[in-house]
Amino acid sequence: MASVFAHIDAVLLDITGVLYNSGKGGGPIPGSAEGIQMMKEAGIKVRFCSNETQCTREMLAKKLNGYGYEIEAADITMPVLAAKQIVQKEGLRALPVLHPDAEADIEGVETSNPNCVVLGDVGEPLTFHALNEAFRVLINSDSPVLLSLGNGRFYKEGDGLTMDVGAFRAALEYSSGVKARIVGKPSREYFESALAELGMHEKRERVAMVGDDIVGDVGGAQGAGMRGFQVKTGKYRVSDESHPQVKPDAFVENLLDFAKKVVAERK
Structure with a gap:
């Protein structure tokens, strides 16, 4: 039986929790830059797929490059730009x-x-006034639309775990009665977009998603026909290994561990 690390030609990488930890005390995760370089040298396509909504992708690329990575903004898939396309295409306000x-x-x-x-992870600048204004738009509109940029429960910052956009999406859904459309992981539409950008739409079984979120990264990727691997960095918790619905193709210690295993299968 072939190894789950064999026949991987392209990789989608989560960013927060895989390449770096955000917030106070955060910084690059050791070995990740080396792992990316190792995969590229082995001829593996690498693209970055993030639910990050606290900055533009140009700002995110600049931050990552400051940590020693070599990443172009165009190589990052982020949900804000996808939401903008939806708003404009559907004539929304x-x-x-x-x-x-x-x-x-x-x-x-x-x-x-x-x-x-359009709801993102606002972090500390989020106020009750902003949430209530959003509620009023939804409750007072004839055909309201709620676009949630991801659906994460929490993520890891340098000083501990932090609530993610999914919690505030749930609050707006409950108060307004409007069901959100998820733009970002784990939605299949978002992964399909990333596959198209990789040029691997017809070879998705040879694409791996590597992330620290068992539902958003691993479950979302597997639902789109890719392989899903969970790193034991970022917001990984031991309880992920007994998750009732999502079973990763494998757990790896970190991105470098994943890269070594994948590259070894290509020799």
Whole structure:
């Protein structure tokens, strides 16, 4: 029987919890830059697939490169840009509830008399006023739309675990009665977009997603026909190994451990 690490030609990498830990006390995760370089040298395509919504992808690339990575902004798939396309394509009028550093990525959408809320991970700048304004848009619109940029429960910062956008998505759904559309992991639509950008749409069984979120990264990727691997960094918890629904193709210690195993299968 072939190894789960064999016949992998392309890799999608989560960012927070795989390449670096965010927030106070955060920084690069040792070995990740080496692992990326190792895979590229072995001819494996590498793309980055993140639910990060606290900055633009240019800002994120700059931050990562400051940690010693070599990443182009164009190589990062992020949900804010996908949400912008939806708003414009469907003729919606948006109220963005985003971190101030991410607002530039949604500039140009119609915002007057909004009938749509675009909700991201705002972090500490989030206020009750902002959430309540979003609630009022949803409850008062004839055909309201709630776009949630991801559906994570929590993520790891340098000083501990932090609530993610999924908690605030649930609050708005409960109060307004409007079901959110998830734009970002774990939605299949988002993974399909990343596959297309990799040029691996027809060879998805040879694509691996590596992340620290067993549902958003691993479960989402497997649901789209890819392999899913969970690193034991970031927000990994021992309880993930007995998750009732999602079973990773394998757990790995970190990204470097994954890269070594995949490259070894190509020799």
